[in-house]
Amino acid sequence: MHNLVDFFEIAERLECEYRLTRKSDGKQQSVAAHSWNMAMMAMVLRPYLKKSVNMERVYELCMLHDLPEAIAHDVPLHEQTDAVRAQKRVDECAAIGQIVDLLKNDDIRMRFDEYDMRESSESKLVKALDVLDTAVQH
Numbered sequence: 001m002h003n004l005v006d007f008f009e010i011a012e013r014l015e016c017e018y019r020l021t022r023k024s025d026g027k028q029q030s031v032a033a034h035s036w037n038m039a040m041m042a043m044v045l046r047p048y049l050k051k052s053v054n055m056e057r058v059y060e061l062c063m064l065h066d067l068p069e070a071i072a073h074d075v076p077l078h079e080q081t082d083a084v085r086a087q088k089r090v091d092e093c094a095a096i097g098q099i100v101d102l103l104k105n106d107d108i109r110m111r112f113d114e115y116d117m118r119e120s121s122e123s124k125l126v127k128a129l130d131v132l133d134t135a136v137q138h
Contacts, residue, residue: 003102010099013070020076021137029137031066031074037136038062038129045129053121057111061126064108065115067099068092 014032021029029037039062046055066074072091075084100109115123 003104007099007103010070010102011067014066017069017074019074020078021134023137031069034130034133035063035066037133038065038126041129041132042125049125051121053125057120057122058125060111061115061122062129064111065126065130067108067112068095071095071098 014035015030017031018028019031019034021034023029023033039059042055042058042062068091072088072095075088080088096109096112100106114120115126118124118127
């Protein structure tokens with residue numbers, strides 16, 4: 001039970017981790033709000049999808065895709081040189097490792113890897129939602 005509380009504390013950090021993206025009120029968007037927006041978009045856009053997807057998986061990927069940033073922090077896109085992207089990848093993999101070790105749950109690593117590889121229809125949709133949310137905010 002203690003590990004779950006530790007995990008919830010890590011996940012809560014996404015509410016305090018801010019993206020460069022600004023909301024309609026001019027304030028920065030939190031990573032948690034970004035994930036929530038993506039899940040909302042998935043729900044609303046579902047009837048318009050031409051291909052059937054596992055919506056439970058889509059929601060999981062929306063919630064987990066930026067989870068490593070709770071530990072590794074967000075890196076704005078305009079700062080992501082090749083070297084920065086490589087370090088971001090290392091830091092995010094280490095963060096997922098910490099979370100998986102904490103929860104003793106490989107499903108989280110599998111979902112993160114699924115999103116990262118962009119092979120499933122669900123991961124491709126979630127990446128599109130990631131880009132869409134950013135575009136809507138600008």
